[in-house]
Amino acid sequence: MPASPLPAIDAHGHYGIYPPSSAIERSNPLTCGFMSAPAEEVAARARAAGIAWTVVSPLAGLLPRGTTTDVVAGNAAAFREVPAVPGLLQYVIVNPLQPRTYDQAREMLKAKWCVGIKIHPEEHCYRIADRGEELFRFFAEVGAPVMTHSGCPNSVPADFVPFANRYPTVRLLLAHLGNGGGDNQRPDLQVRAIQAAQHGNLWVDTSSSRSILPRLIEWAVAEIGAERLLFGTDTPLYHAATQRARVESADIPAAAKQLILRDNALKFFGLDPTRASDSFARHG
Numbered sequence: 001m002p003a004s005p006l007p008a009i010d011a012h013g014h015y016g017i018y019p020p021s022s023a024i025e026r027s028n029p030l031t032c033g034f035m036s037a038p039a040e041e042v043a044a045r046a047r048a049a050g051i052a053w054t055v056v057s058p059l060a061g062l063l064p065r066g067t068t069t070d071v072v073a074g075n076a077a078a079f080r081e082v083p084a085v086p087g088l089l090q091y092v093i094v095n096p097l098q099p100r101t102y103d104q105a106r107e108m109l110k111a112k113w114c115v116g117i118k119i120h121p122e123e124h125c126y127r128i129a130d131r132g133e134e135l136f137r138f139f140a141e142v143g144a145p146v147m148t149h150s151g152c153p154n155s156v157p158a159d160f161v162p163f164a165n166r167y168p169t170v171r172l173l174l175a176h177l178g179n180g181g182g183d184n185q186r187p188d189l190q191v192r193a194i195q196a197a198q199h200g201n202l203w204v205d206t207s208s209s210r211s212i213l214p215r216l217i218e219w220a221v222a223e224i225g226a227e228r229l230l231f232g233t234d235t236p237l238y239h240a241a242t243q244r245a246r247v248e249s250a251d252i253p254a255a256a257k258q259l260i261l262r263d264n265a266l267k268f269f270g271l272d273p274t275r276a277s278d279s280f281a282r283h284g
Contacts, residue, residue, distance in 0.1 A: 006258060007052035008244060009265035012147065012175055012207040012232030015039040015081075015088075016059035021066075037236035043087040049241040054233075055147075055269070056082065057091040057118040065123045071095045075104055083113045089269075091118035091147060094138070096131045102138055109144050115269045116145040121154035122181075128155050132163040136170055145171040145268050147205070150190060151179030157193035160202070168199035171268060173230060177220055178210030187216060194224050203268060205232030206247060206260065217250045217260075226256035230264050 018035040037045070039056070046054045058081075061074025071093050082090040092108040094101045094117050108114045119135065121128045128135075128148075139146050150157045157174055164172055174194070178187040190204040204220070206229060211217060220229060233243040247260055266273050 004050075004248060004257070006050070006261055008050055008231055008261040009269075009271070010046060010051050010054040010233050010235065010240065011173060011230040011265050011268070012205045013042060013046075013054040013056040013088075013235045013240075014059050014062070015042045015056050015236065018059055018237070019064050021064040035237045039081050039085045039088060042235055043085050045235060045240050046087055049244045051087070051233075051240060051244065053087055053089055053265075053271070054235065054240075055089045055091055055115060057093050061093040062120050062123045066125055067097060069095075069124070071098050071124075072100050072104055075101065075108065079108055079111070079114065083111070088113075090114045091116050093118045093120070094135070095119070095124045096134055097124060097126055105138075105144075106142060109142055115271070116147060117142075118147050120149045122149050122152045126154060127159075128163075129159045132160065136163040136167040139170040139172075140167045143169070145173065145270075147173040147175060149176065150174040150193075150204075151176050151208070152181030157189040158196065161193050161196045164201050165198045168201055170201055172202050173268065174202060174204045175232065175234075176208035176210070177204045177206050177229070178213060178216050179208040187213070191220050191223050194228055203228050203230055203264070205230045206243065207232035207234040207238070209238065211243065212246055215251075217247065218252055221250075221252050221256055226252065226259040227264060229260045230268060231261045 018032045020032050058074040058078040061071045075092050078090050082088045090113055092105045092114055094105050149155050174190045177190055180186040180189050187210055194202045231247055233240040
């Protein structure tokens with residue numbers, strides 16, 4: 001059970017089967033099974049952790065890594081499946097290497113359960129530095145909040161900053177506080193990108209495995225303010241209750257925890273707080 005009764009909002013979730021994408025994963029399918037869960041199980045785990053809503057994208061639209069993933073089919077399945085599961089909201093995935101996803105996003109974002117866009121330069125194998133202009137132009141057109149993987153070679157946080165500065169109306173959530181993937185193992189990359197953004201239109205979520213490091217969340221709050229952090233779990237890859245416990249136990253004021261766990265997401269996604277509370281009361 002959560003330490004506080006606050007119905008949290010998880011800004012970073014998934015559902016579905018995690019397929020083995022590497023030789024190591026293919027030799028150990030048990031781990032991939034642990035990181036897989038159907039939509040109903042993701043929602044049940046969230047309720048057990050005191051999470052009212054989880055914004056999810058389908059793993060089928062992200063994996064296996066590479067250009068063969070059918071993002072359009074993954075989005076279409078999520079558009080049918082997510083509204084049937086109380087407690088879930090949808091990200092529509094946009095992949096610039098599959099241009100049909102642009103038109104798909106335009107249509108899906110009209111639905112009340114589709115509240116944002118997800119991009120993943122690593123899994124879809126393109127560099128944000130190469131595709132950022134095209135993507136940010138689209139984000140500005142549709143006006144929806146965007147969440148992106150960050151911290152790996154194709155998605156270095158600093159590479160998002162020039163585009164965020166040119167498109168001040170775009171709201172961008174950098175995933176994985178503390179993640180410095182590849183050869184760059186710095187834990188400050190997301191925070192430094194937020195500090196470099198000129199229009200206050202970048203945020204970061206807590207979904208990284210590095211968020212369990214002592215003092216990382218506390219340091220981030222001191223550097224950029226609790227208003228710039230959103231609670232995220234990366235469920236079912238990580239355990240939702242564990243990720244919430246890290247925020248609950250952080251050495252930061254209670255007001256900061258409420259911002260991270262709930263209030264910042266309400267503003268970022270433009271959600272109705274009454275609707276969130278009612279949903280949790282019915283299904284919590």
